[in-house]
Amino acid sequence: xxxxxxxxxxxxxxxxxxxxxxxxxxxxxxxxxxxxxxxxxxxxxxxxxxxxxxxxxxxxxxxxxxxxxxxxxxxxxxxxxxxxxxxxxxxxxxxxxxxxxxxxxxxxxxxxxxxxxxxxxxxxxxxxxxxxxxx
Numbered sequence: 001x002x003x004x005x006x007x008x009x010x011x012x013x014x015x016x017x018x019x020x021x022x023x024x025x026x027x028x029x030x031x032x033x034x035x036x037x038x039x040x041x042x043x044x045x046x047x048x049x050x051x052x053x054x055x056x057x058x059x060x061x062x063x064x065x066x067x068x069x070x071x072x073x074x075x076x077x078x079x080x081x082x083x084x085x086x087x088x089x090x091x092x093x094x095x096x097x098x099x100x101x102x103x104x105x106x107x108x109x110x111x112x113x114x115x116x117x118x119x120x121x122x123x124x125x126x127x128x129x130x131x132x133x134x135x
Contacts (some may be wrong), residue, residue, distance in 0.1 A: 004135035025101045025109075038090050041120035045083040045127040052131040053079050061133045079130055086123040090116050 025031055053060070055076050062079065063072035093116035101109040 009042055023099075025098045028101075030110055031097070031113065033100070034093065034110065035090075035115060038054050038113065038120050041117070042086050042090060045086060045120070045124045046080070046132055048081065048124070048127050049079050052135050055087050062130065064129075064133050082123055082126055082130075086120050089119050 053076055059073045060076055060079070061070050061072075062074045063070070065071045093112045097109040097112040100106070100112065
């Protein structure tokens with residue numbers, strides 16, 4: 001015989017498992033949140049570099065190593081390669097996350113978007129260091 005506790009537990013499991021069942025990829029709240037956070041960090045990176053790095057004919061520092069000092073120098077527009085790479089990673093991760101989501105691998109889709117968020121945070125930190133070195 002089934003106890004009322006067992007019936008309640010089964011109902012709870014079913015409601016959690018089916019809570020996101022009929023929702024499309026871009027209507028899912030977790031996907032929207034992760035994409036919004038990723039877009040925010042990409043915009044922050046572009047904003048920081050656009051505000052502090054001005055077009056100039058001088059060579060600027062693109063990378064500083066504590067052991068060897070300045071090891072990569074370049075022109076001003078090369079600093080924007082970093083946030084553009086972040087946007088390309090976001091587009092690629094979103095493409096694969098949607099494919100995972102459509103094949104009912106939602107956890108993999110969430111992890112792809114979360115990984116893209118970690119990359120975006122790393123790009124913001126790299127942008128901050130470029131601004132700090134050159135400002």
